[in-house]
Amino acid sequence: MNRLVLRLLRRHISPLQLVGFSLANLVGIAIILLGIQFYQDALSSLGAKDKLLQGDYIILSKKVGAASLFGVGDNTFSPREIKELESQGFVKKVGAFTPSKFQVSAGLGIGSGVYTYMFFEAVPDAFLDVRSEDWRYHSGDTEVPIIIPRNYLGLYNSAFAQSQGLPLLSEATMSKIPLSIEARGRTETVHFKGRITAFTNRLNTLLVPQSFIEEMNARLAGGEEAKPTRLIVEVTSVSDANIPIYLKENGYESEGERLASGESMYLLRLIAGVVLAIGLIISALSIYLLMLSIYLLLQKNTRQLEGLLLLGYSRGQLIRPYLALTLILNVLGLALALIGVMQLRAYYLGVAGRLLSSELGGTTTYTYLTALTLLVVTTLLNGLAIRRKIHSLPIFAPRTEKK
Structure with missing residues (x-):
């Protein structure tokens, strides 16, 4: 990655915009992951099977x-x-x-x-x-x-x-x-x-x-x-x-208590759906905020980017630093969200272990799969937006012949 492109990126970067995105992204992902993990943990207790009767x-x-x-x-x-x-x-x-x-x-x-x-x-x-x-x-x-x-x-x-x-x-x-x-x-x-x-x-x-x-x-x-x-x-x-x-x-x-447990599971699914919807909305807004920040960066650097293209830089060389920035921010937000969710999970499992007679604790597989999916989706969306913006620079516009 060329140093000139990185210096150009740091020159017009807005720390407040990136901090705003990071916080919004962190909150949105944490809500989604916490909702999924809590649902799995609660389901392990409400949906516990009797060894003698394995079905519902x-x-x-x-x-x-x-x-x-x-x-x-x-x-x-x-x-x-x-x-x-x-x-x-x-x-x-x-x-x-x-x-x-x-x-x-x-x-x-x-x-x-x-x-x-x-x-x-x-x-x-x-x-x-x-x-x-x-x-x-x-x-x-x-x-x-x-x-x-x-x-x-x-x-x-x-x-x-x-x-x-x-x-x-x-x-x-x-x-x-x-x-x-x-x-x-x-x-x-x-x-x-x-x-x-x-x-x-x-x-x-x-x-x-x-x-x-x-x-x-x-x-x-x-x-x-x-x-x-x-x-x-x-x-x-x-x-x-x-x-x-x-x-x-x-x-x-x-x-x-089996039917009461089923009613609790229905209510749990409803609450989990509401929580996930809120988390998805916040995550979508954070993605939009990052796209807007990147667009503003690209807009400020339009003339410099055109100059770099004229000097022989390829489109990939211009796209990579912006894509690396979004990937770093997404990974950082995801890692902090996972740490926070697992810490909170350890706390409520400890409380539940003292209050409930049945063992509480579901799988974490779905939580990690969801986190990986969110990372891939947000990075792809941001990458597509950056690529589209770079390709829309005037230097790539078709020329018309003079008569």
Whole structure:
């Protein structure tokens, strides 16, 4: 790069204009990158998957009204209602919870023994991400695999065990302790051994294989029909705005926090979109400000640039110093923005780690890819503007012959 061109560039450069561009560029890029990174971090918590249920599922039941106290009304789902639910655009598949129609009691063989009444339910195996060898029951088996809610173990450790002088149990220990299960029907009582296969955060019930429930209902409850009172529904996205509308119109309600999490994700996307729009506007204005500054520089140096062209300098030699200036400013602004975003991210992750029970922290890949994209786009736009201005100098204008 020729020293004469650099001296010419420094002669008419306006530090205030470049500082104004740098600050605007820094703020705009920082807002964009912070919005993208915060969205990824928040999404890692709101969209956390249960290891047992890897898809987007919601659990539906009907609202219980005052009439139910007098035996009026039915909170079960009819085949027509299930079919109508399956036809909705946000639904992938629907499964019914099959409840046990027999009495169940279980004992935990620790200390002096813990015995309690309980209930069993089953869902179609297609909804569970469990190894088939860990989740099977054949007629005549004496052992039954069970999936229990993780909060049941938490309640036992935090409330029951300490008050009764019983040992605290981890998930690994609980999975190794045998359970004695008694299934009591109208005329028969059957004893089984229970084996805890997995824990779940999203199903507030005791799950056993579908084949076990069907066999025991037929054997102990005289074949009494087990109408579903709850449905498990795989949806395209729990943040779909049509889901709460449909549930409200039909008097259904979603159990647990999954739908609330989806609504939070929808609100998060909306806020992130607004933040990104503001950042893009500021970045666009900063790009325009830099272009304007470069144009003013070129305008001030028009006569000198024409002279350099007449002396034999090429167009590329004149374009390169201006392009190098914009690239340096863009890289500097981007680097400072990334440093600021990562420092701020470390701060809010530390605060969230103390306040939230779930781990927060998403990928930074999209943030760095966005930063690289912004650098390339802004540099190209500035380069095209500089090249166009240089090519518009009178020395390149076509000459007309004199008559």
